[in-house]
Amino acid sequence: MSNPSILILPGDGIGPEVMAEVRKVIDWFGANTDAKFDVSEDLVGGAAYDAHGTPLHDDTMAKAQSVDAVLLGAVGGPKYDVLDFSVKPERGLLRLRKEMDLYANLRPAQCFDALADFSSLKRDVVAGLDIMIVRELTSGIYFGEPRGIMDDNEGGRVGINTQRYTTDEIRRVARSAFELARRRGNKVCSMEKANVMESGILWREEVQWVHDNEYPDVELSHMYADAGAMQLCRWPKQFDVIVTDNLFGDLLSDAAAMLTGSLGMLPSASLGQPMENGRPKALYEPVHGSAPDIAGQGKANPIACILSFAMALRYSFDMGDKADLVERAVEKVLADGLRTADLLGEEGVAPVSTSEMGDAVIAAI
Numbered sequence: 001m002s003n004p005s006i007l008i009l010p011g012d013g014i015g016p017e018v019m020a021e022v023r024k025v026i027d028w029f030g031a032n033t034d035a036k037f038d039v040s041e042d043l044v045g046g047a048a049y050d051a052h053g054t055p056l057h058d059d060t061m062a063k064a065q066s067v068d069a070v071l072l073g074a075v076g077g078p079k080y081d082v083l084d085f086s087v088k089p090e091r092g093l094l095r096l097r098k099e100m101d102l103y104a105n106l107r108p109a110q111c112f113d114a115l116a117d118f119s120s121l122k123r124d125v126v127a128g129l130d131i132m133i134v135r136e137l138t139s140g141i142y143f144g145e146p147r148g149i150m151d152d153n154e155g156g157r158v159g160i161n162t163q164r165y166t167t168d169e170i171r172r173v174a175r176s177a178f179e180l181a182r183r184r185g186n187k188v189c190s191m192e193k194a195n196v197m198e199s200g201i202l203w204r205e206e207v208q209w210v211h212d213n214e215y216p217d218v219e220l221s222h223m224y225a226d227a228g229a230m231q232l233c234r235w236p237k238q239f240d241v242i243v244t245d246n247l248f249g250d251l252l253s254d255a256a257a258m259l260t261g262s263l264g265m266l267p268s269a270s271l272g273q274p275m276e277n278g279r280p281k282a283l284y285e286p287v288h289g290s291a292p293d294i295a296g297q298g299k300a301n302p303i304a305c306i307l308s309f310a311m312a313l314r315y316s317f318d319m320g321d322k323a324d325l326v327e328r329a330v331e332k333v334l335a336d337g338l339r340t341a342d343l344l345g346e347e348g349v350a351p352v353s354t355s356e357m358g359d360a361v362i363a364a365i
């Protein structure tokens with residue numbers, strides 16, 4: 001059997017810098033364990049525009065469709081601000097998401113003990129936190145028709161968006177959430193506003209249906225999204241996997257991210273339909289952008305990107321033990337006091353560089 005395949009798209013700004021550290025981690029696994037991957041690399045974003053005049057070449061798109069997982073760094077930068085909207089770097093990423101039909105956006109909120117004081121919440125509320133928000137990404141109020149700003153026929157105007165979810169759209173993202181839960185704490189909390197929204201009623205019924213018929217072994221609860229937001233700030237450790245729609249997920253995942261501290265620490269994944277080999281279509285990327293202000297200086301924190309690879313190990317390749325290894329290595333280097341510049345609050349501690357952090361994580365693995 002051939003090795004699982006990974007397409008690496010480093011992109012722009014700090015993307016290539018943080019991805020170089022991920023590459024070291026992948027190579028380390030290949031040399032020292034049975035986790036061996038066929039890795040190819042290609043251009044996306046501004047880098048692809050510079051080479052081909054398009055932020056995503058058709059050949060790259062075809063490759064992304066055929067591999068087991070895509071790892072992406074970041075796209076964009078001030079150099080490309082003048083470009084026409086149709087060839088902006090961000091369009092490359094949007095095309096990947098759309099054509100791969102990545103409908104489940106996974107944003108973990110994980111708080112490493114050594115960074116617990118970074119949170120705006122009390123240490124005991126966040127220390128050791130490890131939850132996952134699954135946001136529906138391709139439907140809901142951001143896409144529903146009718147939409148627009150129209151005359152209201154009484155001399156004024158009306159702005160309209162439509163929240164619309166079908167049974168299939170709800171069931172498929174619910175399945176993603178239940179699958180994840182089985183690899184984690186086996187608990188899903190579904191959030192909607194079934195008290196005031198028809199789409200919320202359907203959401204609740206369909207998530208319950210998927211649970212009862214396909215995942216009865218996973219614990220399921222339902223919460224109104226406003227109460228959920230409150231509980232997320234009050235005692236986030238009560239959750240394991242949260243599944244919610246596009247709009248509520250947008251808000252809840254940003255709020256959850258801030259429970260844990262720096263942008264340089266946050267990984268993400270976007271998953272789609274299972275492929276023939278049973279693996280979901282998948283793209284993994286750090287939450288942060290291309291950070292043009294620190295690009296090329298060796299200052300970027302590679303941990304968000306390294307943790308994105310750990311998510312790939314767990315959710316695309318069923319290598320949860322290897323993912324644990326990476327996450328515990330990150331925990332160890334932080335506990336040892338290593339900090340890239342973005343993680344420094346205290347005076348008198350010298351920051352380590354991007355590659356020093358990567359090397360330390362590998363040593364800890």
Ligand code: ATP
Pocket residue numbers: 014018075076263264265287288289290291292293294299300301302304342
């Ligand atoms: P985008 O629009 O692509 O999301 P953005 O302008 O919102 O980009 P980022 O590029 O993510 O934001 O950067 C926001 C700030 O966080 C910048 O000051 C940047 O230097 C810092 N930052 C982002 N990622 C990292 C990282 N990995 N390591 C250190 N600092 C980072």
Ligand code: MG
Pocket residue numbers: 289
């Ligand atoms: Mg941003």
